[in-house]
Amino acid sequence: MSPFVRGRLAALSLCAATAQAHLSLRALPLLLAAAVAPPLGAQAEPLAPSAFVVKPYLQIGRNLSPTTLHLLWHTPDESADWAVETRPTSSAAWTRAGAPQRTRVAVAGVTPRWVLNAALTGLPAGGEFEYRLLRNDHPVFSAKALAPKAAEQTYRFVAFGDVGAGTAEQKAMALRAWLSKPDLVVVPGDIVYEYGLVSEYDKNFWPTYNADEPSGSGVPLMRRVPMFTVPGNHDIDNRDLDRFPDGLAYYFFWDQPLNGPTGTEGGPIVPKLTANETNRRQFLAAAGDAYPRMANYSFDYGNTHWTVLDSNPYVDWTNKELQAWVAHDLASATQATWRIVTFHHPGFNSSNEHLEQQHMRLLAPIFEAGKVDLVLSGHLHNYQRTFPMTFKVQKNGAGTLLMGGKDGTRVRGRVVNGRWTLDKNFDGETQTKPQGVIYVVTGAGGKELYDVDQNDAPDSWQPFTKTFVSNVHSLTIVDVKAQSLHLQQVTAEGRELDAFTITK
Known part of the structure; x- marks a missing residue:
């Protein structure tokens, strides 16, 4: 043999x-x-394990375009000269990228490391390309990857939230994501469990989504296609750096746009940090300009405008300036065919779990005015889809604030009453032009399932819920074309749980 x-x-x-x-x-x-199958995206040259703490992974960067991406990797806390080269085909000459930027992550509780970041430019829009890393002028890693799609090109994305738990189900869903051959991956929050720590990324995230080859324990997804993320409660809600000094690692490891609303600590969008002078200084040095602005951002990919929002309950979404930013962001997407909004906490939810956290309903009228087609959330560890719907917030427009915690000062969410109008004529097959926004919860990406007993109890669902699947882990596959968007919800085995098409 x-x-x-x-x-x-x-x-x-x-x-x-x-x-x-x-x-x-x-x-x-x-x-x-x-x-x-041949392990697309696997490294090509042997390399001592000590050269990388985390091997290269692709990011959308601060200013995504069809010909640019960013490549990040983590190295031990040592001196070395690194360079990145790209080429469109194996027969072409290598082109060297600009010198990578370096950020030292040195916070208490974990071994210091460097996070390096190189801009990849001149890529073939929507096409495959190769890249390689050189350490002290010696090639040590190479992979094949996909460049972002241009507006006229079709693309596929996969979405799955509530993932980094280190479970067998997380790994099975990662393999399904790999087999789906996406161009783009989105995680709608709860990237890692339980506290958003550097150590949790190292244990439960990188080995699963940035492995050397596809198997039952991990896949080379992130070195092949870009993944972008949404901050969930397990990612950035914990602000106690004295208790968890390697927390808020979301701001260390992702390179995403910084075009969202500005905010200062203690304001309506950014809670205060609990940190002594040393822990605060080390955190700010590692986070750089990503903190705090990277919690809300937007970008264009293909013919789609994506808007990412921080839905953690500490954000006061009754704030008119924040609402105005969302409205302006959607209105400015004049060249986009599709508008997709994603955040972690769903406003419309039929699970008994987290039913009280309705605060994101406050933005529903803004989504409708901004012609949003689809809203993706996580937080509930199951799959849910609403009928196309519009929602009119109750007269006072703010709902009822819910407080909790030991001292009763922690915001838990809001109950937001109002009137919804449902488009039950839309079936996603023959009637494909929805009247209203479709809200999808895709939080069954790896953590234990929520409310399994409700799966076969439709009387327990809210009237706006069309589909509710809580007895199996699943992920969302969406094919985006010029005038149609087709969504499938599938299990680890590839069994279809739900599907619908939207057309313009």
């Missing part, structure tokens, strides 16, 4: 073990296909 076959059989054995414990055996043919 050849070494190649032995290696693949070993990978298959690992996949089968995961499947037996947590998946239907029907998934095995798909896992086998992943195990024997």
